[in-house]
Amino acid sequence: TQLLEQSPQFLSIQEGENLTVYCNSSSVFSSLQWYRQEPGEGPVLLVTVVTGGEVKKLKRLTFQFGDARKDSSLHITAAQPGDTGLYLCAGPSYNTDKLIFGTGTRLQVFP
Amino acid sequence: SQTIHQWPATLVQPVGSPLSLECTVEGTSNPNLYWYRQAAGRGLQLLFYSVGIGQISSEVPQNLSASRPQDRQFILSSKKLLLSDSGFYLCAWNADRVVRRELFFGEGSRLTVL
Numbered sequence: 001t002q003l004l005e006q007s008p009q010f011l012s013i014q015e016g017e018n019l020t021v022y023c024n025s026s027s028v029f030s031s032l033q034w035y036r037q038e039p040g041e042g043p044v045l046l047v048t049v050v051t052g053g054e055v056k057k058l059k060r061l062t063f064q065f066g067d068a069r070k071d072s073s074l075h076i077t078a079a080q081p082g083d084t085g086l087y088l089c090a091g092p093s094y095n096t097d098k099l100i101f102g103t104g105t106r107l108q109v110f111p
Numbered sequence: 112s113q114t115i116h117q118w119p120a121t122l123v124q125p126v127g128s129p130l131s132l133e134c135t136v137e138g139t140s141n142p143n144l145y146w147y148r149q150a151a152g153r154g155l156q157l158l159f160y161s162v163g164i165g166q167i168s169s170e171v172p173q174n175l176s177a178s179r180p181q182d183r184q185f186i187l188s189s190k191k192l193l194l195s196d197s198g199f200y201l202c203a204w205n206a207d208r209v210v211r212r213e214l215f216f217g218e219g220s221r222l223t224v225l
Contacts, residue, residue, distance in 0.1 A: 031211045042201050042216030043155075050211070088154065092212045097143055097162055099205075099212050104154040 002027040004089055004102035012108045013079055021074045021105045023089035030092060032072045033099075034063055037086040079109045113138035117202040117217035124224055130175075130189040132220050134202030137183065142204040144185040145214065146177055149199040161185060197224045 007022045023032065031050045035043035047056050049065035049072060056063045060083075062075040076083055089102040117134040124130060136142050143162050147155040157170045159177035167177050174193060178186045185202060202217040 033211070033213055035214075040219065040221070042203070042219050043214075045213050045215070048211055048213055090214070092210065097212070098157060098160060099214055101155045 002029070002091070002093060002100050004091060004100055006087075006089060006102040006105045008105060009103065010106050010108075012110065015080055015109055015111050016078050017109075019076050019079055019107070021076075021087055021107070023072045023074075023102050025070050025091070027094075028069050030069070030094070032065060032069075032089055032091045034072070034074055035088040035090065037088065039085070043086075043088055076107075079107075081109045081111050083107060084109050113204075113215065115202065115204055115215055115217045117200075117220055120218060120220060122220060122222045124192050124222065126194055126224055127191045130187070130192050130196070130222070132187040132200055132202075132222075134185045134187075134217055135183055136204045139183070139204070139206065141182060142206060143212075144179060145203040145205075146185065146187050147201040147203065149201060151199075155201065159187070192222075192224045194224050197222055 004023055004025050013019055031048055033048045034046045036046055037043040047058055047063045049063055052069045053067045054065045060077045064073050072089055087105045090099045093100055114137045145160045146158040148158055149155050159167055159169055161167050161179045164179055164182055175189050200220045203214040205212050205214050
């Protein structure tokens with residue numbers, strides 16, 4: 001069974017701080033995606049990482065795919081209140097049409 | 112461009128009443144369609160998914176059902192709601208035969224069963 005564990009589960013920080021969220025598995029994934037969900041809305045795709053060791057940047061957000069394609073991280077520099085939300089990683093199941101979601105990290109950034 | 116809509120956005124229903132949530136996708140054909148449920152502040156639980164008209168796969172045994180009467184329409188139903196059916200329901204789609212299976216979600220429907 002392919003599982004994705006995220007850590008930390010909750011994170012509360014002050015505006016301007018840096019943070020890193022982790023997404024780990026014992027299984028290899030062909031790619032991993034990151035979504036952000038704001039309260040009362042559906043998740044929105046932020047990025048997909050495909051190649052082992054790949055690093056992608058989206059403004060103040062940096063995403064990395066592990067060399068072995070079993071893990072990924074999301075680093076936010078100088079967090080802002082607008083970064084508040086639930087961050088979900090996800091990867092395609094290797095033998096079905098489904099996407100496997102991580103357990104989620106809830107981020108709260110205080111002004 | 113592709114869009115996805117689901118409704119109603121908010122629903123308050125008594126225990127034992129029926130349920131119908133609808134989802135439609137525009138701007139694409141033969142999408143894969145999904146229904147997820149999300150407990151407060153937590154991750155996503157896949158309920159049903161469909162790769163074509165009339166083709167429904169159920170992930171969780173429960174008193175909910177899904178139907179896909181048209182290519183871009185997906186409906187979540189229940190004949191008799193339970194208190195445990197309360198939650199945030201999300202419809203999503205992705206393109207058929209896309210390996211990465213990136214999902215695009217609707218706005219969500221919040222169901223409260225009293």
